[in-house]
Amino acid sequence: MTLHDDAVLVLKEFDGRSEEQAALRQVYLDHLAAHPDGMWKACTGGHLTGSALVVDPEGGRVLLTLHRKLGMWLQMGGHCEPGDTALTATALREAREESGIAAGLTLLPGGPVRLDRHAIPGLCAWHLDVQYAAIAPPDAVAAISDESLDLRWFRYAEVPEVADASVVRLLDATRERLAAG
Template identity: 60%
Template sequence: MTLHADARAVLASWRAPDPGQDALRREYIDHLDRHPDAMTRGCLPGHLTASAAIVDTAGARAVLTLHAKLGLWLQTGGHCEPGDTTLAAAALREATEESGISGLRLLPEPVWLDRHRVPCGGGSWHLDVQYAAVAPEGAPLVRDAAESADLAWFAVDALPEPSDDSCRTLFAVAARAVRRSGGGPAVDAPAGVSRPLPR
């Protein structure tokens, strides 16, 4: 299965938590159907991206990165790469690279969708598929200086500023999902990824 086909299958089977998210889910599927290159950053009408809200096993603390270009505290995530075979694998790779945490585990399904304007190619859209990732207890953080101006743990209910509403919503939803799961997610970190890597 191609990454494009995986993304479509994930979105087709995902049970959105509310009507607004379901409408966005259907927009993503329509975009995939209209754009065979929708998983690549070269798709300037917009491209799917993958991100992950990293939280502890209790769903109480969160890892955020201070984005070097945007100057905002955000979740980990970004563009899909040619080696990614699934949306979940892309989200987990990005989370591992950007946090430096070994042994991250991903909840098996997305927790939220967010569509936002970005400067890619002179102006485009990110159709972000967002997951929750669980960090092992006591996991050290390793910041990638090329990607992030800072990297730290925060209480889920006291995220740092500056951030944005979409980030705050994602972490609230992700923390609830991790608490409901009992901290037992199903997707392991990709083999051989234990430190930040360049994009």
């Protein structure tokens, strides 16, 4: 199965639990149907990306990166690479690379937590982000990557003070998934 095929399957199975998320899922599926290269950065009309919000549910914290190019506090994430076999592989690879937590980081079961489409000025038309949540092990030690200006744990209540609305929505959806068990 190709990464493109995996993405189509993941999106078809995604239940975003809202009309907005269902409509966005269809936008993603339509994009992939129209763009065989829609998984790759070279697709300038937009491409899928994978991200993961790293959470410490026991401590009520999330790990955010101060993105070097955008200057914003964000979840870990980025572009699909040729070695990625699935969207989960992209999200987990990016989470490990950008958090420095190589061992014990696992994706929250149940597939993507939400979808978020955002414009990337000057680089491409759209990032069609498939967003997961990753659970950090209790002894996790984070390390700043080359893609980051800073890396910091924030309590859930602090996130709206430092991050944009898309990160807050991702946190809310993650907390809802965690509560559902």
